[in-house]
Amino acid sequence: MASSETQVSCRDVWKVFGPNAAKVIESGDVDLPRAELMAKTGCTVAARDISFDVRRGEVFVVMGLSGSGKSTLVRCVTRLIEPTSGAIELCGRDVLGAQPKELRELRRTKVAMVFQHFGLFPHRRVIDNVAYGLEVQGIDRDTRYRRARELLGVVGLAPVEASYPDQLSGGMQQRVGLARALAVDPEVLIFDEAFSALDPLIRREMQDEVLRLQERLQKTVIFVTHDLDEALKLGDRIAIMKDGRFVQVGTPAEIVGAPADDYVREFVRDVPRGKVLTAAFATQPHGGEMPDEVVRHDQRLGELLPVVFGAKGPIGVVDGSGELVGILDRRMVVHVLAGREEPSVPEELPA
């Protein structure tokens, strides 16, 4: 199953809140509509049969409306919420079978979380917040302060290390949250709607900060959000969640260009498609010789418009190694960008 590069792997994970949760799954009652299930069994299904893998260095976004089960799912990964059934592997270790001590070890060293409402310790100074993860590991004071100062420098908060969280703005508080998570040097970072509580401008700033850090640190990231723009901006892959289920998992281009159902289509309707969809979406197979004008398959259609309407002859599409994969169909470009017609997705969509 999981390749050696897989850092997080979930298989058939269920989470049912309520009495006799395990029985409810077996009995098949879980397929009842939400209200009926609640009336009959007193249970709510928050995660339904979820499977996914996240590769090392990948940013995996879980996106869905409020109440769709995102927070529950990511908490199952570290068993902050105990899954009802399924299998979870984190950095090659079996999470659900782990004893309390082993689980603590995993939480201390392998994975760290950034929370929607920051979850900062109000009674501790900023530096003691950032050093908390190291402190519970029993690391000595000097070492952990050194490390905490280093991280505070990274997120630009060195001057406020002696302040208390409630003296900082929301954006600064979440930087503390980010530094606190990074301080333990985890392999996996989980963001649960980490930026949802921030003002739009600050939110964009924080997203850029994450992209900048990610370029340097190449962590494995699970990023929960209800904001499609955020998902498209940050995600290498995006999982769209609805009523506890993944309705589609794919790259941003796949999600926007080839929505799996009406729910996803409705979601992505207003996305500026030229900024997300790539040349691959308007490429027809072509066996002939290399045209004069060529573009790369992963270039955004929006950027290509001058070429598309400026070139006289056919436009070739090449893959990463320069091989011709087809020609760009001008009619199709228009259709794809207008979102009027279901474009045919090339069989082998280069990632």
Added chain:
Amino acid sequence: MAAPTATTMRLPVAARIAGGRLGRWAPPLLLAIPLCVAAAAVEGIHAGFPAGWYLGVPRWFDGLNNWVTQNDSTNFFLHTIVSGFGNILNGATNDVVNLLHWMTWVGVLAAATVFAWIVGTWRTALFSALVICSFGVLQIPNGGPNGISQMWPSAMTTLALMTVAIVLSTIVGIPLGIASAIWPTVSRTLQPVLDLMQILPAFAYLVPIVVLFSIGNPAGIVATFIYAVPPLVRFTELGIRSVKKDVIEAAESFGSTRSQLLRNVQLPLAAQAIMLGLNQVIMMALSIVVIASLIGAGGLGDPVLNALQTQQIGEGAVAGLLIVLMAMWLDRSSAAFGQRAARDRAASGRTLTRRQLAGLCGAVLAVILVAHYGLALGDWPAGFGFSFVDQATTALNWVTNAFTGIAGPLSSFLTLHVLNPLQRWFGDVPWFIVAALVGTVGWARGGWRRGVLLAGCVVLLGLMQAPNGYTFQGTTSYNFVAWSDAMETLSLVVVALALDLVVGIPLGIAAYRWRAVDRVLRPILDFLQTLPAFVYLIPVVTLFGVGNVAGVSASLIYALPAAVRATTLGLRAVQHDVIEAGQAFGSTRWQLLFKVELPIARPYLMLAVNQTILLVMAEVVVAGLVGAGGLGLDVVTGFSRSEVGLGAAAGLAMVLMGIVLDRLSQSNPDRGRVATS
């Protein structure tokens, strides 16, 4: 348009009655009415409770008392556990007393002042110093131990008793609070016990404690502990529980162990709540010193008790004043201590380095050593003070004279036209009517279990009485009829409660409505709420003499601050956006009050009623000390005649009455939520 048919008109009404408010009254009434008719048919209609029905509770307690006296030295439980524990308490108290004497008066003064300065401001320090000095300066001729005039030794004894009781409360209360916060089962088990401890008037458990520990300091400390510990447990639990869930989750996500979570996150964040609880413990402990003196705890309570019993009100006033001063001193110092954490954090105000702290402590120690060894000082010198009794008496006389024109007629009016008729009227109601009434209301408010339980309590209360001609150690006891005494207590409670609500709720509304009223009332209420219960007895006895009117007035004043506060708090809890919505529709200020704010605050007002009832009841029985009749007087009489059985049975009757009154007036079981706001 066609008129609605009769059925469509009637149906919703019928449905509403069946399912709505009235519907709750139907099932209990259907049961209670036939039961009453049956009881009347079998027993006939006569006043009160049948004299021939009793359980013999006084005899059980007398028997228990005899058994304890005989087996004190042989039974393992009594000998080792109870006496051992008592000895520890006694030893600890003596140690603290000796330490305070060893420190000398200069040392005590220095320590208290410096502590107050460290945790508070220079005002706190000055106030502490003045209070300590007042222990020495204000004297009562022959008021102290062994007939001396100084109150210093008594004050030190009270301080020591307080210290031991508070330490005991802390080492029991905080761990219990932590355990309740961690394990829901512990919390569930503890809740009813704490509930009971809080509704019990202290008088109710004095006798059993004396049976176990006999008269003396340990009994006083245990009584204080039982009285004072519940808020500490509650505050600790609440403080830990109200740590935000996301903070806990964050700590867990970093792999904290259970104890790391507790130490690093939960306890520090609950510290302020715990300190508030501790402050409450101190205040409650001080409010019970006089009652504790009834069972042999020495100190400042003794002269107050003596004064109340011998009507030497001036001396009672001086000793009472000293207790109040001690309460204010400890209140301010401990409150300042509690706020310190928050203040350090905000980095404003004065913060001392470890060095400076150590220096101050060293200086205090040096002062003590010099005072003790160098100057050979001891207790406060007798010459540095004067008898304050004449001044106190003059002041009280002045009050009496000023109000005597009102107090006399008022007293006789209350007695003749309110209290006596009410008491007679309550006494005339047959017991089964009372039981049925209580059961019905209990059922309607809290389900059939509560109804049955409360009706059962009523019957049980009647059964507490002693049989006619009950003899104790050869002599015939006084005639203890629990039912009629409970009815007398009830009449006092009802009158005080009614007056409290009539005065308190409008005052509460006024304080909410007008900032100026609030500004004037706030310090007065603050002050009144720090006063121990017995303090109110002193002025009312001066005004009205001993008896029921004194009891009612003391209870009225004692419970009034709570009634006012709860009303204001309830109104303040109304969400601002709801009020805004009301304003947006153009309501006048009064429309807003009566149509929006008061209805929304209703649960809080019910809580105000509940709290007021419990406070009134507590004070009405304490007023037994000044001759207010009913169950409180039974306990006092039991003590003065050493009739353990009767005192204990009266105490049990109080418990039952307290449970009934509490549960009947309680519609909102979620006490903690409101209490903290």
